[in-house]
Amino acid sequence: MTGPRRAARSGASPALVAGVRVALTVLSAALAGILGVLAVLSTRVARRVVTPADRVADTRILALDTAAQTITLERTDDSVLPGRYGLFTSGTENYLKLGSVLAQDAASVKRKLLTHVGPQSRISRDAAFSGWYFDRPEDLQLPFSSELIGSPLGPCPAWLFPAGDGDVWVIAVHGRGATRAECLRAVPLFHGLGITSLLVSYRNDGEAPRSRAGTYALGATEWRDVDAAVGFARRRGARRIILMGWSMGGAIALQLALSSAHRSVIAGLVLESPVIDWRIVLDYQARLMKLPPAVKDLALGALGSEWGATITRAGGRIPFEQLDVVARADELRHPILILHSDDDGFVPSDASHDLVVARPDLVEMQVFEVARHTKLWNYDQERWTASIRDWLDRQGLIPAGAGADS
Structure with missing residues (x-):
């Protein structure tokens, strides 16, 4: 016995059966969608681990005082560290040596410049903080x-x-x-x-x-x-x-x-x-x-x-x-x-x-x-x-x- 008569004997209406089927179809599609998203995300993460990438800017230059030879950076876990560091930049300078922290607040860090920067210099605000300090063998x-x-x-x-x-x-x-x-x-x-x-x-x-x-x-x-x-x-x-x-x-x-x-x-x-x-x-x-x-x-x-x-x-x-x-x-x-x-x-x-x-x-x-x-x-x-x-x-x-x- 099939169709409506079987549904009636089982106590389920045709509308209910149809609704369940639709719900199962929707849930299956949703599950497939979730699995698809997880697969895409995991693939991106895996590729990122093994793929060489260009240096990523991780801080911003907020101010550059060529008279005082100081630089003010966005505050990050790295830029606030005491010691000597480097900064990858772009423009008329591509690398700067940084000295001690001179001042800081909740949003910024002012540091001494150990690379001389002239008043005509033009440097992009996006920069990458570095522990290299020396960037050329001649520096030694x-x-x-x-x-x-x-x-x-x-x-x-x-x-x-x-x-x-x-x-x-x-x-x-x-x-x-x-x-x-x-x-x-x-x-x-x-x-x-x-x-x-x-x-x-x-x-x-x-x-x-x-x-x-x-x-x-x-x-x-x-x-x-x-x-x-x-x-x-x-x-x-x-x-x-x-x-x-x-x-x-x-x-x-x-x-x-x-x-x-x-x-x-x-x-x-x-x-x-x-x-x-x-x-x-x-x-x-x-x-x-x-x-x-x-x-x-x-x-x-x-x-x-x-x-x-x-x-x-x-x-x-x-x-x-x-x-x-x-x-x-x-x-x-x-x-x-x-x-x-x-x-x-x-x-x-x-x-x-x-x-x-x-x-x-x-x-x-x-x-x-x-x-x-x-x-x-x-x-x-x-x-x-x-x-x-x-x-x-x-x-x-x-x-x-x-x-x-x-």
């Missing part, structure tokens, strides 16, 4: 040469600052969205200790060759380009090599220490604001962006799977389990110094603390406060310098004849 007034390091993808530009007898080298690795100029801050310390510095580039950073996909692998492939730099250093006479990495550069240095055929010459690692476990970082970033947990989970799932590589336009899956160095702590063989701020604001220090707990025999951590991501040198140069110098001394990595008080 130290002898250097430009080198090309043959990597699996082609020649990677590098800066070489020779020092001492060339026995001990530091290979400095910049972070995500940065270039080797980020590492210039460390060169004077190592040079004063007689340690040669090699500042390297790696695939897709805007200076080194581009991979086929043109995306980051978050350290899973980039380490091979830095490994080529280790080989370069060995051919130039290096017998002991220190790896130093900022942010994602720390992740790259750790992957190199775990995987390189040159492990025997690696004497130790110095990591500032490092990524130890990407899943912790991405979870933290998702919460800052107030993303629904479902979007975050879908994005991580896409990034970590082969099927998702097509959607994210990455060259392959991101092996999060391989990049989780806390989980792989038993594999570590080299002494490590971590410099990390509990107020980092971008890469939480949780995994750094966890790595100390997992390998207290190898890992030492200097915990900063107030300082923001990769800006520890800027915030407290004296402590930053002393922490690295003292650790190098304890590891026997300061060449004979170099002053430990440099």
Whole structure:
């Protein structure tokens, strides 16, 4: 029995049955729409993680006093920090060095200009606050040469600052969205200790060759380009090599220490604001962006799977389990110094603390406060310098004849 008679016997009117069907259709369409929106959002988030992007303006210039050589910036968590910093701009000046905070209120921060700006200068109001401070190797007034390091993808530009007898080298690795100029801050310390510095580039950073996909692998492939730099250093006479990495550069240095055929010459690692476990970082970033947990989970799932590589336009899956160095702590063989701020604001220090707990025999951590991501040198140069110098001394990595008080 079908149709109205069956509906009547069941106690349901034809109108009710039709209404239920319409409601189910609407709910199904709504659910499909929600899933579609989640899929679109998660895809955008996943692509953003692995896609190199141009520098983003994160503050505004409110006033420029060329007579007093001061600059007033919009107040942000970074622009209010004490210390010396840089500011990426556009117009007649593209980079300014900033000194101490002179005045501040709820909306603005006035700082001393350490780059002279003439009265005829015209600078865009949109700017990007930076911890680099030095943006050109010439700023250091130290002898250097430009080198090309043959990597699996082609020649990677590098800066070489020779020092001492060339026995001990530091290979400095910049972070995500940065270039080797980020590492210039460390060169004077190592040079004063007689340690040669090699500042390297790696695939897709805007200076080194581009991979086929043109995306980051978050350290899973980039380490091979830095490994080529280790080989370069060995051919130039290096017998002991220190790896130093900022942010994602720390992740790259750790992957190199775990995987390189040159492990025997690696004497130790110095990591500032490092990524130890990407899943912790991405979870933290998702919460800052107030993303629904479902979007975050879908994005991580896409990034970590082969099927998702097509959607994210990455060259392959991101092996999060391989990049989780806390989980792989038993594999570590080299002494490590971590410099990390509990107020980092971008890469939480949780995994750094966890790595100390997992390998207290190898890992030492200097915990900063107030300082923001990769800006520890800027915030407290004296402590930053002393922490690295003292650790190098304890590891026997300061060449004979170099002053430990440099």
